[in-house]
Amino acid sequence: MSAEVKSVNNHILPHGELDGFIRKLSKKMKVVAPVAKEAGNFAFQEVSGASEIALKYVPTVLPPKKYFMPQREKMLDFDLTGAQPSDKAVIDAPELAVFGAHTCDLAGIQCLNMVFSERPRDYNYLLRKEKIFLIGMECNDYCDENASCALVNSHMPSGGYDLFFTDLGDRFMVHVNTQKAEEIVEEMGLAKASPADLAALDKVRERKRSVFRNEIGVDPRKLPEAFAKGEKSKVWEDLGARCVSCGNCTNVCPTCYCFDMADNVDLNMKTGSRNRTWDSCQFETFASVAGGENFREARSERQRHRYYRKFKYPLDKFYRFFCTGCGRCTRTCMARINLKETLKGLAKETV
């Protein structure tokens, strides 16, 4: 592709102008971005200027999935007073810009998009997604040793965003991917990228290719075989013996979407709502039924299930892994269950 063609969708934002960009954007819609919190943690939250934003950050405790699929989401409002109860469908889908999502998290959102646009479609998700303006941010280096994004090839951008920022030292390369993004970039008056800018981008990517290497030393093409053979592997027993079923690993995972539905009645006992909340396959009763059977009673079965939901089932159904290598499950686990080590152990035993 010639530099001429490539530059059509590439613009430049000098570092010094990021603050103006965020301020202008936040006049249009709410802007959320990674912000430094205590103990070296980061969280997506509302910002109004660039100084609040952590441009280099270890993946936030909760991924941006919290905006696409809120931890608790009201689906119906009830009125229990009349001769017969009535209900009304509700949705809270605000106009929102998510700034600074890493490529692993963009991949996570792409996974959720697949799940919720599969029929029957989930319009609550899809309408919320429509309202979110997604701005990605490239990682030029690893965030930490827990990441395994190169293994699953989510360290490089591959769509799924409106705008994508790459830091070129004193300026950002801004890739424009949608019509909506194009309009915003035009309005903000971002300059077109020059051939020198594009060359600088190529250099960043080239360097990345030498930095980001398969983190577990196992060919990802071997993983399907490892999982096909690994149903009875000892790694699941080992994980089961350590896991405390807290469900943190699934909560923080950008591709975990299992949910619970529950009713809540307001204090007045006259109104209430039906709500969707995040659930976890790690909880003991997740797969239990009224007859007394629990289909995944042992922790080892539940851990195994979590891994198969990342590396086996979605491969058959959506032709991709549902792990983006973000490393959150490893970072959060108090039992020190480590995704990279688990995969290495499984591969060693099976392939």
Added chain:
Amino acid sequence: MTEEIKNSNWRLRKGKIIAAKQMTAAEKWFDIRLEDGSLDHEPGQFVQVELYGVGEAPISVCSSPTKRGSFELTVRAAGRMTNAMHKLDVGDYLGIRGPFGRPFPVKVMAGSDLLFVAGGLGIAPLRSLINYVIDNRKDYGKVDILLGCRTPSDMLFGSEIGAWQKRLDVNFLCTVDRGAPDWRGNVGLITTLIPGVTIQPERTFAVVVGPPVMYKFVIAELLKKNVPERQIVLSLERHMKCGMGKCGHCQIDHPKNYYCCKDGPTFTYDEVKASKKL
């Protein structure tokens, strides 16, 4: 607020209870009419029943689609929602979503002999199919119905079963785990009834619904009788929160990644025999 949200699969249709009856100490039966039309279900499908302010539960439709104007449910008091549902009576309203799930293969089974095996509450989904078959009797070959329950007082649909017993075009057998002083029928597990029925295995579909423990033993008996694996039809139970293949609860541990709510709840034995538990 858009039309999509209003008309999504989360939309509740309002159902009015037009008849209700306590069948046993634990089970209550309801006849429900939808305010906005018919349920349009097939035998073997289920609905998500919402008790406004309490919650939702998946319940099998136990009436045949050949019965028009309303549909029936039989609910065992098993927990929070189902206990609260037992307090409802004629004139009360419920929210209904569905019907969901893959029905029993009524068209594939047409022309074949049928052997129904029901254990406990399994008679609820099977009753939908049995009444459908009786209403379309000429489309099917020989029909045997085997029913098992714990004690005579646990027996559901007593008067209807009496009618099946009297029919000349179906063969009905029933057994209880524990008898009672006035019980003159069979005593023993349902598996003890199977050796006694004469079937032509290659032209027979066996439809089996009951608790997971029952499947193992009943299937073993059927295989002994040479019923082909793909002619053994089951209905599986899993925890269900959506009915749309999304919430993840009902996934079956099987290489094929089945969602019980969408790919099932009915399966042939050869489809699910690779799963850890049935």
